[in-house]
Amino acid sequence: DGGITQSPKYLFRKEGQNVTLSCEQNLNHDAMYWYRQDPGQGLRLIYYSQIVNDFQKGDIAEGYSVSREKKESFPLTVTSAQKNPTAFYLCASSLGFVGGGLYNEQFFGPGTRLTVL
Amino acid sequence: GENVEQHPSTLSVQEGDSAVIKCTYSDSASNYFPWYKQELGKRPQLIIDIRSNVGEKKDQRIAVTLNKTAKHFSLHITETQPEDSAVYFCAARWDSNYQLIWGAGTKLIIKP
Numbered sequence: 001d002g003g004i005t006q007s008p009k010y011l012f013r014k015e016g017q018n019v020t021l022s023c024e025q026n027l028n029h030d031a032m033y034w035y036r037q038d039p040g041q042g043l044r045l046i047y048y049s050q051i052v053n054d055f056q057k058g059d060i061a062e063g064y065s066v067s068r069e070k071k072e073s074f075p076l077t078v079t080s081a082q083k084n085p086t087a088f089y090l091c092a093s094s095l096g097f098v099g100g101g102l103y104n105e106q107f108f109g110p111g112t113r114l115t116v117l
Numbered sequence: 118g119e120n121v122e123q124h125p126s127t128l129s130v131q132e133g134d135s136a137v138i139k140c141t142y143s144d145s146a147s148n149y150f151p152w153y154k155q156e157l158g159k160r161p162q163l164i165i166d167i168r169s170n171v172g173e174k175k176d177q178r179i180a181v182t183l184n185k186t187a188k189h190f191s192l193h194i195t196e197t198q199p200e201d202s203a204v205y206f207c208a209a210r211w212d213s214n215y216q217l218i219w220g221a222g223t224k225l226i227i228k229p
Contacts, residue, residue, distance in 0.1 A: 040126065040221060040222070041221055042123075042206055042219040042220055042221040042222050043161070043206065043208075043217075043219040044219070045216055045217075048216065058216065090160065090161070105151070105163045105166075106163070106217070108160035108161050108162070109160060110159075110160050111160060
């Protein structure tokens with residue numbers, strides 16, 4: 001379903017721990033994105049990457065980190081510095097500027113629900 | 118900063134009636150406006166989009182209209198069906214930026 005996967009589906013974290021959420025795509029997309037979804041607030045961009053080895057902060061990057069060492073993978077680490085990490089995290093990918101620019105559809109993964117205990 | 122406002126937050130319509138969801142955007146340079154549908158427990162999926170050089174676009178029971186002067190765009194669903202029940206998100210993008218700015222979502226409830 002869309003060729004983009006996220007794992008795990010559910011994740012529980014103790015306060016003070018770092019956790020890493022996985023995102024993999026086999027769509028040959030250049031661009032990848034991480035969003036946080038909270039009830040009633042839509043989708044907020046955490047980080048995005050237009051090409052391998054490059055990424056940019058989104059609106060709510062504080063307390064998060066990413067890497068883009070491979071085109072297929074864009075893992076997100078939620079660090080202990082993120083004060084309120086309990087949320088639903090969505091990864092997405094698109095063709096990006098290489099594939100035609102601004103009008104490319106974003107394909108979403110199934111999401112990871114993170115709960116801090 | 119750039120902002121997209123979406124209304125209403127919840128919309129309940131009788132099956133077979135039409136539903137309209139409206140979004141306004143703040144940046145006049147915005148040039149691409151997609152709509153995504155997210156069914157309960159599932160991922161968002163693109164249902165229709167429109168570019169700034171077009172005023173209206175239709176796809177079967179779904180249409181999107183754009184008013185660039187007023188900086189708002191709307192999703193229209195006609196002959197609503199139970200499977201239309203979902204949360205709908207609008208978004209906007211502007212030149213030279215690959216980010217989408219998202220609305221807060223509208224929960225559409227189709228009453229039988």
